[in-house]
Every structure is written in structure tokens, then in C-alpha cells.
Amino acid sequence: MFIDFFYLIRSKGLKVSINEWMTLIEALDKGLCRSSLVDFYYLCRAVVVKSEADFDKFDIAFAEFFDGVETADDIPDEVWKWLDEEIRPAEFIDALRQRFPQYELDELMKMLEERLQEQTEAHMGGNYWVGTGGTSVFGHNGYNPAGIRVGGESRHRSAVKVAGERNFRDFRQDNILDTRQFQMAFRKLRQFSSRVDAERTELDVEATVQETCDNAGLLSLVFEKPRQNTVKVLLLFDSDGSMTPYSHMCSMLFQAADKSNHFKDLKTYYFHNCIYDHLYETPNCRWGDWIDTNWVFRNLSSEYKVIIVGDASMAPSELMSRGGSNYYSHWNEEPGIEWLSKFKRHFDHVVWLNPIKQEYWEYDYGCFTIDRIGNLFPMYELTIDGLENAIKKLLVAR
Amino acid sequence: MSKNKMKDISNFKGSSSYVVSRELMNSVNVAVALQKPLLIKGEPGTGKTMLAEAIAESMDKELIIWNIKSTTKAQEGLYVYDTVQRLYDSQFGEGDVSDIKKYIKLGKLGEAFTSEKQVVMLIDEIDKADLEFPNDLLWELDKMEFHIPETKETISAKQRPIVIITSNAEKELPDAFLRRCIFHYIEFPDAEKMEEIVRVHYPDIESKLLAAAMEAFYWIRDLKDVQKKPSTSELLDWLQALTLSGISVDRITTEIPFLGVLLKKNQDLDTIFDVKSRKGNTNGSYNNSGYRWR
Numbered sequence: 001m002f003i004d005f006f007y008l009i010r011s012k013g014l015k016v017s018i019n020e021w022m023t024l025i026e027a028l029d030k031g032l033c034r035s036s037l038v039d040f041y042y043l044c045r046a047v048v049v050k051s052e053a054d055f056d057k058f059d060i061a062f063a064e065f066f067d068g069v070e071t072a073d074d075i076p077d078e079v080w081k082w083l084d085e086e087i088r089p090a091e092f093i094d095a096l097r098q099r100f101p102q103y104e105l106d107e108l109m110k111m112l113e114e115r116l117q118e119q120t121e122a123h124m125g126g127n128y129w130v131g132t133g134g135t136s137v138f139g140h141n142g143y144n145p146a147g148i149r150v151g152g153e154s155r156h157r158s159a160v161k162v163a164g165e166r167n168f169r170d171f172r173q174d175n176i177l178d179t180r181q182f183q184m185a186f187r188k189l190r191q192f193s194s195r196v197d198a199e200r201t202e203l204d205v206e207a208t209v210q211e212t213c214d215n216a217g218l219l220s221l222v223f224e225k226p227r228q229n230t231v232k233v234l235l236l237f238d239s240d241g242s243m244t245p246y247s248h249m250c251s252m253l254f255q256a257a258d259k260s261n262h263f264k265d266l267k268t269y270y271f272h273n274c275i276y277d278h279l280y281e282t283p284n285c286r287w288g289d290w291i292d293t294n295w296v297f298r299n300l301s302s303e304y305k306v307i308i309v310g311d312a313s314m315a316p317s318e319l320m321s322r323g324g325s326n327y328y329s330h331w332n333e334e335p336g337i338e339w340l341s342k343f344k345r346h347f348d349h350v351v352w353l354n355p356i357k358q359e360y361w362e363y364d365y366g367c368f369t370i371d372r373i374g375n376l377f378p379m380y381e382l383t384i385d386g387l388e389n390a391i392k393k394l395l396v397a398r
Numbered sequence: 399m400s401k402n403k404m405k406d407i408s409n410f411k412g413s414s415s416y417v418v419s420r421e422l423m424n425s426v427n428v429a430v431a432l433q434k435p436l437l438i439k440g441e442p443g444t445g446k447t448m449l450a451e452a453i454a455e456s457m458d459k460e461l462i463i464w465n466i467k468s469t470t471k472a473q474e475g476l477y478v479y480d481t482v483q484r485l486y487d488s489q490f491g492e493g494d495v496s497d498i499k500k501y502i503k504l505g506k507l508g509e510a511f512t513s514e515k516q517v518v519m520l521i522d523e524i525d526k527a528d529l530e531f532p533n534d535l536l537w538e539l540d541k542m543e544f545h546i547p548e549t550k551e552t553i554s555a556k557q558r559p560i561v562i563i564t565s566n567a568e569k570e571l572p573d574a575f576l577r578r579c580i581f582h583y584i585e586f587p588d589a590e591k592m593e594e595i596v597r598v599h600y601p602d603i604e605s606k607l608l609a610a611a612m613e614a615f616y617w618i619r620d621l622k623d624v625q626k627k628p629s630t631s632e633l634l635d636w637l638q639a640l641t642l643s644g645i646s647v648d649r650i651t652t653e654i655p656f657l658g659v660l661l662k663k664n665q666d667l668d669t670i671f672d673v674k675s676r677k678g679n680t681n682g683s684y685n686n687s688g689y690r691w692r
Contacts (some may be wrong), residue, residue, distance in 0.1 A: 017577050025430060032428050039424060046425045047432075050576035052439060052583040209481055217489060 008220065009048065009061040016048050023047050037066065060320030093111045147165075182256030188230040189394060190262060202226050232265040233257065234300060234347075239283040240273040246355035249382055250309055253353075267300070273314045274336035275343070276325050293339060297346050305394045306343060306350040309382065312373045313356070313366020319373070340376055351390040355382040416445065416452035417595045432580065435521075435539055435561035437571075440565065440584030443629025446564040447448060449584075459516045462559075464506035470527045471488035472534030475507040476544045498548050507538060508553055516557035525565040525607075532575035540578060587630065589616060590650035599634055603641065610650040611637055618660060623669045628660040635659050 006021055024047045033040040041062060047059045171396070199222040207222035214220075235257055237243075237250055257266060269279035269291070278290035318324040319336045343350055352373060354361070358381045361370050373379065378393050380386035418426075419533060426449075429436035438446045454461035464475055480501045490493045504512065510519040524532060538544050539561060543554030562577065565571065588611060596608060615636070619627050628636075636659045645655055654660075654670065661667050 014572065019577055023434070027428055029430055032424075042421045042424045043428055046428055046580045046582055050571075050573075050579065050581045051439070055583065205481060209485070212485060219485060219489065369640055387651055 005061075005065045008065050009058060012057045012061045014049065014054055014057055014061070019047055027117045035344065059189075088251065151171055181384050182253055183260055184386060185384060185391060186256055186260040187262065188388065189231050189260075189391045190235070194388045199224050229264060231263055232300075232304045233263050233267070234296070234304045234306045235266065235268045236275070236279070236306065236310075237268070237270045238273060238308075238312075239270045239280075239285055240310075240314075242273075242311055242313055243355070246311070246382070249355055253309060253382065253387075265304075268305075270295075271310075272325075273310075274310075274318055274325070275335060275339045276332040276334075278338075295340075297342065300347075302346055302348050304347055306347045307353060307390065307394070308343075308350065308377065309353045309355070311356050311366060312352065312370045312379070313364060314369050316368050321371045337372065337376075344376055348392045350377050351393050352377040352379040353382045353386060353390060354379055357381060413597055415455075417598055418449075418452070419585075419587075419593065422584065424581055425580060433558055435563050435579045437576070437579040438562060438582070438584060439566075441586055441627075441629055442566060443631040444584040444586060445630060446584060447522055448522070450518055450522075450562040450564075451622065453560065454518040457518070457560075459560070460513065460515065461520060462506055462510045462513075462517050463520045463522060465522050466524050466527045466531070468526050468528075470531065472527075472531055472538075473505075475505040475521075475535070475592055476507050476538065477505055477546055479504045479546075479548050484687060502546060502549060504553070507535075508544075509672045510545075510559040511542060511555040513555050513559070514556060515648055517559045519559040519561045520562065522538070523564045523566055524563050527573065533572050533634050535577065592630065592633070592649045595630060596634065596637060600637060600641070603637065604647075606647045607640060607650065608637070610647050611640060614651050614654050615660070618654075618670065621669065621673065624661070624666050625660065626663050626666060633664040 001199060002099045003275065004273075006016065010016055025046060027043055028040075033043045040380070045055065045058055045064070049055060202224050204222045204224040207224070208220065211220045211222050237254065243250065254268065254383070257263075257268075259264075269281065270283050270285055271279055272285045273291060277293055279293050279296060280286070280290045282289055315324075321335055322333060323331050324335055355369070356364055356366075356370075361367065361379075363371065370379070378390070380390040380393075426436060438449060440446055450463070451461060453459075479498075480503060484495055484498075484501045493500065507519065511519050541554075542558050543551045543552055592612065593608065596603065596612075611633070615633050616626065618624060632692050636656060639656045640650065640661050643655070649655065656676075657667060657670060661670065
């Protein structure tokens with residue numbers, strides 16, 4: 001039942017497992033959705049979707065799958081008008097309930113589609129056509145227990161409509177969000193270890209018990225080193241003019257990283273468009289206010305996790321040619337791409353965060369250099385999702 | 399049988415002190431019927447914790463609350479074996495040290511399992527704990543039992559508790575854990591629902607005062623620059639402050655008294671003062687959108 005729907009929501013990127021699907025079937029079996037599509041929508045969402053960030057994906061899938069049941073587009077305006085007509089009060093037909101077969105939902109949907117094609121006029125009180133007050137399986141205020149409500153009272157909160165409203169668009173994780181969320185993302189960048197240089201401050205209960213027993217019952221306390229994060233981070237920001245539109249976002253990222261006091265070490269440097277012989281210590285990239293890039297290679301071990309933030313957009317010559325640096329007529333002996341390759345060779349984990357939306361990477365002004373740099377480093381969008389993926393990449397073995 | 403089930407699932411309809419949306423009601427009943435934990439997320443102050451109280455109240459069951467802190471370990475919820483006490487006792491010769499049972503203290507989850515009647519178990523703010531915490535509870539929540547190796551005892555639930563778990567979404571919860579839950583996200587209530595909620599708490603509140611306060615409240619929430627948006631619980635506090643002070647209704651929208659009750663961040667207070675002073679010279683007249691200083 002609804003197997004197609006299962007695969008549709010999976011194809012929308014929701015990680016639905018068979019377990020959850022079986023739970024849903026069990027719920028349907030217990031009659032928890034009371035033959036109402038709206039209830040089915042909420043039931044399905046509660047069981048299948050586990051984060052408000054995914055509600056939107058679910059809404060899209062649901063609207064797509066159940067499209068044709070209740071969407072205004074597919075039901076001609078006249079039909080809506082017939083359904084808006086008032087109907088006489090229901091003073092009869094309770095017994096009729098039993099006479100109608102309990103249709104399956106997909107069966108009903110097919111019937112509705114066919115019926116709508118056949119129907120040409122308004123209907124009230126009949127037992128076949130879409131209309132009000134009747135016993136047909138379609139329509140509202142009617143008596144068919146297995147029917148699909150077409151419009152009517154629930155029109156404002158009909159399941160497909162609810163799904164169609166996409167109220168949860170804001171929670172999609174590909175949105176650009178505030179520092180707190182960046183911070184939360186950075187928190188995942190951690191690798192705990194108790195093999196660090198630290199005071200032995202934590203009581204090791206197991207060892208204490210053992211030791212005490214060995215000590216003929218005289219209490220002997222054993223301490224161990226606390227678990228600590230061992231991650232060291234090297235953060236490199238592009239502070240070129242083309243980055244100005246994204247400066248707010250970059251500063252949020254910087255603040256988030258800076259506030260994340262759980263790193264063992266955090267070093268931040270700036271560069272101008274592309275990395276050459278020098279890395280600057282301030283975002284202004286002033287002449288002389290720099291360290292040698294080679295100093296970084298000499299002094300920072302390869303276990304530093306490197307995050308480079310930049311739009312990766314520049315003239316091809318800036319990346320590919322000797323002397324390509326366009327800054328203060330600074331002559332670089334080695335092309336930018338060579339410097340970047342050195343980073344890749346020296347550090348085990350390097351990722352590139354790009355504030356330009358991924359969908360524009362292929363068309364943007366810098367598409368050539370974005371492509372080249374993207375071949376060198378895994379490149380992610382500067383969004384919560386992108387940062388999280390980047391951090392996952394930083395944590396796994398290369 | 400099936401009739402019984404139907405009774406089960408339509409059990410929860412909100413309580414006298416808790417206004418519940420239809421969707422939330424459905425989720426609760428689905429979780430109860432399927433015997434799965436219900437995971438509740440939502441903005442702070444939307445009544446996640448109160449939900450468990452309301453469920454317990456309306457179903458007439460005992461509520462057991464397990465508050466999670468950043469240092470909480472899963473084991474603490476099951477049982478704690480007080481080895482140190484036992485050690486000391488043995489050294490000073492107090493009590494019967496060979497009776498290990500005496501040194502096993504059941505945690506909140508253990509308490510819920512051993513209860514004779516079905517209870518409502520609230521695991522509050524599960525996301526505060528370590529990343530591994532939810533995974534450590536998978537088996538216990540699934541099978542509703544755990545084993546105590548020290549006494550070779552298995553504690554299994556006499557009556558499957560109704561488990562409600564709340565999360566502030568500070569951490570992502572592990573997939574394996576999520577797969578076992580029914581999920582519900584509490585949306586921020588719209589004005590209509592909010593009025594209903596307020597009326598539940600303050601049945602005799604003056605309509606004019608409420609209308610003015612709500613207007614100001616939603617105006618503040620809609621301001622882009624406000625970082626920590628005021629929530630339901632703050633509105634309720636604010637209303638109480640307004641009622642107690644007996645401030646006149648006009649002044650609520652023009653001055654927004656007791657702003658500190660609604661906003662907790664310095665920057666946010668500054669933002670409001672800024673906006674107010676900027677618009678102050680437009681004679682405080684309402685513009686099209688119905689707000690004074692827009």
C-alpha cells in the first residue's frame with residue numbers, strides 16, 4: 001500500500017527506513033487516520049519525518065503524490081462553485097453507511113479523477129457525482145464514510161493544501177542562518193581523546209575499586225585524564241572586494257568559530273583572492289602585515305583542519321599564472337594554484353566554503369576558477385548544511 | 399478489541415490548562431496507540447514540557463520527570479550502583495555489605511518501569527546531554543527493560559510508560575534514535591490560538607487589554623532585528639504584569655511598559671527603543687498596518 005509514496009519521499013531526500021514505514025502501516029491498520037486525508041497527512045508526517053527541517057520536503061512530496069485529490073488546480077472552478085452551495089440539513093440516512101463499500105484511497109483517487117472528467121454540472125444530494133450532501137464518495141457534507149472530501153469545510157486545512165502552503169520552508173537547512181547555528185555546527189568538529197597533556201582530575205571508579213581491593217580494603221583513589229577535544233583548526237578568509245557582499249556571513253562564521261572554545265587551537269589568517277607567498281594577519285590585508293605562507297607549512301602540523309572561506313572567483317590568470325597576483329603589484333614566483341596544491345599536500349583535511357550559491361557555480365563570473373579549485377578541495381556552500389557537510393568531511397579519514 | 403483501541407487513541411484531548419492543536423493531539427494519540435516515544439520539538443516557550451503535564455493530568459496518570467543536563471549519563475536514568483558507599487560501609491563495618499541490592503538505586507526510567515500503574519515519563523531536553531546519550535537508551539526505550547549485572551536482575555516495565563521526550567534542537571539527535579520516535583514540531587501559535595491560550599490562563603482578562611497587548615507582542619515578534627523573540631510564556635508573564643499594574647490600555651501600545659519581561663537581551667531592548675524614538679515624531683498615529691511606530 002502506498003509503496004510508490006514511500007519511494008517518492010525517499011527520492012525527495014528524506015531518510016525513511018522500512019521500520020518507520022512498517023510503523024505507519026501498523027498505525028493505518030489500527031485506524032489511526034480515520035479515513036481522512038488530513039489525518040493521514042499528520043499521521044504520516046509524525047511517523048516518517050523526524051525534523052522540522054524536513055517538513056518542507058515532505059510537504060512537496062505529499063502535494064505531488066496526492067495531487068489530483070484536492071488541489072484547486074485540478075478541480076475546475078465550477079466544481080468548487082457547486083461545492084460552495086448550501087445544502088439542506090442531514091436528517092436521514094444513517095443506515096446508508098453500511099451500504100457503501102470501503103474503498104481504498106488510491107482507488108478513490110482514480111475514481112475522482114475519472115468522475116471529474118465525466119461530470120459536467122453541479123450536483124447536490126445524488127449518489128454518484130461530485131457534489132454536496134449526497135452519498136457519493138466525493139464531495140463534502142455527505143454520507144459516504146470512505147469518501148474523499150472535495151472542498152467544503154475542511155477546504156482551508158485540507159491535507160494537500162496544508163502541504164501546499166509549505167509553512168516550514170524557513171526551517172530548511174539550506175537557509176543561511178545565524179551564528180548560534182554556525183556554533184552548533186562547529187561543535188560537531190571534535191574528536192575526544194584522553195591521551196592529552198592534562199592533569200589527572202577525573203575519578204576512575206573502576207580502577208579505584210580494583211586498587212582498593214588490592215590494597216586490602218583501604219580506600220585508594222585513582223584519577224584519570226579528562227577527555228578533551230583534540231581538533232586544531234586553521235581558518236583562512238578571502239577578504240577581497242568581491243567578498244564584500246558576504247562579509248556579514250563571513251564575520252558570523254568567524255565569530256562562531258572564535259566562540260567555539262572547544263578547539264585545541266584556532267588560527268585565523270586572511271588572503272586576497274587567492275593564496276600566494278603571504279597570509280595576512282588582519283582582514284585589511286595591509287602590506288607587510290603578514291606571515292610567510294611557508295611559515296604555516298613549517299609550524300603547523302598536518303593534523304590541523306583547514307577551512308578556507310572564499311568565493312574562489314577571480315581572473316583565470318590570478319590562479320594559473322606566475323605573477324598573477326593583482327595586489328600591490330606583488331610578483332609571485334609560483335602561480336596561486338601551486339600554493340593551493342601545497343596546502344592540499346601538507347594538510348590532511350582541507351575544505352573550501354563558498355558563499356556563492358552552489359547552483360550558480362557553473363554560471364558565475366568565476367566559474368573557471370571555481371571549477372579548478374573545486375577539483376582541488378571539496379567545496380561546499382557557506383550555509384548551515386554546507387558547513388555541516390564540510391565538518392563531516394573534516395572528521396573522516398581522507 | 400478494536401473498540402478498546404479506539405477508546406485509547408481518542409484519549410487525549412488537551413486539558414483545562416493546556417490548549418492543544420488538533421495536529422498535536424493526533425500525534426500524542428498516535429504515539430500512545432503505537433507505544434512509541436513522542437519526540438516534541440519547538441521554539442523555547444511553546445509549552446513542550448507542559449504538554450507532558452497536560453497528558454498526565456487528562457489521562458489521570460502519574461508524571462515522572464527526568465531532567466537532562468549536559469553531564470547526564472544514560473546509566474543514571476536506569477540505576478546507580480553506589481560502590482563508594484558500599485566500600486565505606488565495608489571499611490567501617492556498617493550494614494550488610496553482601497546485599498548488593500541495597501546499593502542499587504533506580505533512576506527515573508527504572509522508577510517508571512517498576513511502577514504498578516502506567517505512568518507518563520517525561521525526558522526533558524534530551525539534546526542537552528552528550529551526543530551518545532540517546533543511542534544509549536535505544537534498547538531500554540524499545541524493549542522497556544534493562545539488566546542489572548550486579549544483581550543479575552532484569553527490570554522490565556510492568557506497564558509500558560507513555561514516553562514524552564522534548565528537545566530544543568541544540569544538537570541533532572542520532573538517526574537510529576529518531577527512527578523509533580513519533581515526531582511533532584510545535585509551531586508558534588497564531589494570534590487566534592494565542593488568545594485561546596491566554597484565556598485558559600487568565601479567564602477574566604479584559605478584552606481591550608488583551609487585544610492591545612497582543613498587537614504589541616506580535617509587532618515585536620515580527621521585527622527583524624529582534625534576536626531572541628518573546629514566546630508564549632513571556633507573553634503570559636507580561637500580561638500578568640500589565641494587569642497587576644493597572645496600566646491604561648492606550649499606554650500599552652504607545653509605551654510598551656515592562657519591556658524587560660518580554661525581551662531578555664540588551665540589544666533587543668535597544669532595538670525597540672531605537673524604533674520607538676525614530677517613529678516617535680510621527681505623532682504616534684496608526685499607519686495602514688495598524689501599528690504605531692512602523
